[in-house]
Amino acid sequence: MFYREAGDFKTTYRDDGQTFPIKLDRLGYYAILFVAALVIPFIINDYWANAILLPFLIYAVAAIGLNILVGYAGQVSLGTGGFMAVGAYSVYKLMTAFPDVSIIIHILLAGGMTALVGIAFGLPSLRIKGFYLAVATLAAQFFLVWLFNKVPWFYNYSASGQINSPERTVLGWAVTGPAASPSAKYIICLLFVIFAAWVARNLTRGTYGRKWMAIRDMDIAAEIIGVNPLSAKLSAFGVSSFFVGIAGALLFAVYLGAAEVTEAFGINKSFLVLFMVIIGGLGSIFGSFAGAAFLVILPVFLKNVLVGTLGWPTDLAAHFELMIVGALIIFFLIVEPHGLARLWRLVKEKLRLWPFPH
């Protein structure tokens, strides 16, 4: 009744091919952007920023990155934690080596750096695939974490082996370091999320997206119809790592402020982002957001209910979280392999026809 394309006439191909072809969708999207950019920064407080919004935005970037690789190109990677570490350490080295350059450029360069590393570790994907590749990407995870742990140059020979983000400003506002306000941190993350979602959406519906999906669906057949597997696979690894690197840079510089590589970028990070992609929906940008939101909010929710309301010990709540996440993964793989994004699409289909079933 409210949600349909009837009366919404398209007269150009450009209109027909837009991301949100239904008017209500489009308006909703603008409304969300408006609230996110112009309302939330004024009402945000420390708790909301640190517990929910910042991790949500940062993991959304990472999930978009991994979704390009796993969901669109079909190359399962368990090295996300390692690639996030590359982003974090690149941005740290750049921040300390060139203090006068804007941090936005540093973060983008860190993404580029990660893309190069990602392509290097993506090279074996030309020979191996499936879970052989998934396991092979663990090599990236363990090797990179070890490298950042053992080579003092990466953490500027600091005694603790930690990296700490110094204060950097954008247009006079501190966005990193202890003086940064929650809204400044939030806006910088929001900026990169919008950038990532926009680039990813447009890449995945263009030539490259089609190449990736062809490789995912049947690589040999794709090669026969003229998709170059070398460029398709490596570009997927490159673009994916670029976003994952940006997420790692943001996670360290803006959100955590200080990081120790084995703790912040261990293998659990890889699984966390992979779970976001699975629960959210493979091959869907919206799904990356949904999955990130779900897995960021779930622990907060469980902690509030189990520890806050029921008064259980925190360790028990943490174990329950593991059980629930594990069970959810299995549940989604069995019942809805396309994740939350698919559920959302079903709701939209129903709404378009409502109140009539056909």
Place this chain on the structure above:
Amino acid sequence: MMDQLLFASEVFINGLMTGVMYSLVALGFVLIYKASGVFNYAQGVLALFAALTLVGIMEGQIPFAHLINAVFGTHLSHFGWTVPAVLAIILTAGVMVILAILIEKLVLKHLVGQEPIILFMATIGLAYFLEGVGDVMWGADIKTLDVGLPQGISDAVEQTTANWFGYGFFIDRLDIWATIIAALLVAALVAFSQYTKQGRAMRAVADDHQAALSVGISLQFIWIMVWSIAGFVALVAGIMWGTKSGVQFSLSLIALKALPVLMLGGFTSIPGAIVGGLIIGVGEKLFEFFVGPMVGGATENWFAYVLALIFLVFRPQGLFGERIIERV
């Protein structure tokens, strides 16, 4: 020079022993993969779960005590009895069989015919779930496991080698026992799959699901059986590793060590799991010994993976794996 050589050979032997332990975990993977095409990431957590259950039963812990206390405000912890090791092992094996049945009924049955990578991700979910269950059931504190296996440096070996070479080799008695038990286990598994009816059925399923079904083999039964065996192998691995380094979360990470072993040896081959385990075990110890000091040590974390990765680029199916042939 002679010292160096002797020391290196000690490292070599210790590497072999470690390799045996890796093979033990890798075996569980191979069994399940061969019979059902599922790459079971949860194998390490199965080992952790088995070891936790074993300790819990031996010490007479009340399952879910922590949870019950939190909900009802009680202070339960132990039944007040202890169970002898042999009986506890049998009971734990029973628990692993029940677990296998549950996994088949609740997870695998619904995922028949899905792509291998989906099944792989499902077992990652299973690993998380089991880890949570294990912790809620038995508590997450580090436990010591002692089923009566000898431990400590073997005096006999040190004496003998000291007489022969004038240099005593330090070899853990537990490692020697692990090697013997692993050898027995492999022999038993091979005998089982070669000479029993169920073993033959298992191999038939591994070869061709459809054909096996059409001659009247119950897939469901075979899967439960295979997961039970894998659970039993996990129990043995859990006992070994648990005795060696305590029963704690890091036990589940041995699965991550077994993955490169499999990549090297090939996912479908029992000899591959053993040879791969030995190569990785020796390789990482020698690499740590020769190259480690130059690059800051702790190379054991990644050496196995990088070795397997480089190897796979040249031979994607592993040492003993079946050649992958694809047609459009």
